[in-house]
């Protein structure tokens with residue numbers, strides 16, 4: 001494969017772009033110094049030229065140098081993420097334009113909590129939010145409603161928290177309106193949103209509205225009250241705030257006369273552990289997190305989801321959200337987003353509504369491949385013409401339906417090739433931020449173009465975090481400008497990772513064939529994206545514990561270890577487990593058949609550790625390094641890795 005188009009964008013494993021990197025960085029560091037001097041060029045230097053002659057100064061500088069040298073010496077023990085020999089977790093070499101933007105912006109130290117602390121980078125962050133929203137297919141034209149918005153977080157975990165924080169604000173807001181109406185004995189308008197007026201609606205009706213409906217109900221009700229009770233608005237407004245779940249707390253809110261039950265959050269069994277944390281942080285309790293089983297393709301089982309929703313409906317249990325994963329952390333698989341949207345529409349008709357969040361922390365950037373420069377979506381045929389296998393019908397449908405969900409998480413510090421500290425949260429309807437600020441700005445409510453009420457440059461009001469680095473916004477902005485988020489720009493980079501994964505996939509099949517008399521090599525699912533897992537079992541072995549020990553011994557050679565220097569490792573990989581409790585009986589039977597292990601010992605609950613196991617050990621490979629298959633200039637690391645794996649298998653068989 002010819003990878004020349006990637007050449008300008010990375011420092012390179014050999015430091016090939018050293019001169020460019022150093023040249024630009026030096027130029028921009030100097031430029032920063034000139035900027036300092038030119039703010040008030042008439043001022044005299046604050047640090048005297050004699051200062052450097054004092055022994056104290058010299059010893060301080062010496063100490064600084066000594067500590068920095070010690071730091072960088074220690075850092076040599078770091079994981080060499082940049083190397084094509086690293087195929088472990090979700091990191092790789094960094095995208096040079098973004099990296100330089102981050103390093104240089106740090107010198108200016110903007111704080112994106114608000115415009116006053118970041119006169120330049122807050123706007124860049126909002127622009128990045130628009131770029132991601134556009135990539136996912138959301139409307140970003142403020143003249144049309146709903147209009148999306150997005151911002152950056154420290155990572156995917158916080159973006160996931162933020163989705164539940166937003167959803168909670170919307171879900172229970174109508175109850176606060178109804179409580180206020182009752183308490184203050186206010187008249188109600190006839191509603192465009194509700195079947196009957198606010199004071200005649202049931203709590204079940206009030207907590208089963210879409211986000212757009214909640215916002216419309218709020219607007220129509222506050223507008224009516226403002227006209228009817230112009231002098232009482234302060235009281236009304238503060239009453240609404242006091243009746244909200246955020247003010248009362250879960251305990252009091254759920255025990256009030258409306259008798260709502262605690263809401264559920266539905267995630268696939270393959271969900272990232274941040275969802276468990278999110279439930280604890282939000283106070284919903286991890287007991288309310290329902291894990292929907294996954295099918296043999298490691299995607300959410302839609303029939304199981306359907307059954308869970310029916311049960312919720314029959315027992316009047318509110319569902320806050322259903323989370324779909326676009327690129328699971330362990331397997332890279334993609335949940336059927338289009339099917340989840342369809343189910344949501346079906347249950348909406350039946351009076352059970354819930355919000356949908358797509359956790360695309362890993363897979364979000366795959367959307368670049370599906371978007372043309374003019375913003376339109378590419379056809380499935382065109383998408384398939386770029387690859388051997390990718391994308392399946394399901395994957396194509398999922399990725400092209402993201403614009404129908406309520407919010408999305410994306411991690412620029414994963415497939416965006418940016419330094420750590422960059423996650424992103426995108427919401428389909430920016431008006432939801434009105435529910436997040438302390439004061440309801442009803443005063444401007446009539447403005448159709450209600451920008452006046454949302455001051456996004458006071459970012460800290462609408463997000464979970466406070467002070468935050470403007471440098472990450474700059475990094476993401478510059479990246480998206482140098483390579484816009486479409487199929488002919490950033491998409492080419494992502495395309496390469498998929499092509500390399502397909503190449504790797506074929507190589508694994510070759511190895512499987514070659515070693516078929518010695519071991520079973522099994523791909524437990526067909527990859528949806530660029531993460532590939534394999535299970536290995538020696539021929540003739542039917543014990544699951546022996547198989548896991550065998551794979552785990554092989555993995556010891558691929559694992560980051562405290563006492564092994566990176567230079568002494570030929571390749572670095574990662575591992576994961578396929579848990580019995582997370583998969584269907586059908587998938588368990590299939591896998592045990594393929595690996596020829598005794599299925600009765602693959603159990604959900606282990607009673608005898610010597611023979612039983614609740615999991616299957618998998619070698620896990622993240623295929624994102626740009627230089628894995630450069631066989632025109634450099635090495636073909638995929639072939640090298642497969643040869644090494646063969647060597648390890650044979651060695652382990654002989655031991």
Ligand SMILES: *Cc1c(COP(=O)(O)O)cnc(C)c1O
Pocket residue numbers: 154155156157158160272274325327328329359360361362411423
């Ligand atoms: C990585 C990941 C997260 C968490 O993101 P961080 O940036 O590590 O906080 C959440 N969900 C998925 C699917 C992920 O892959």
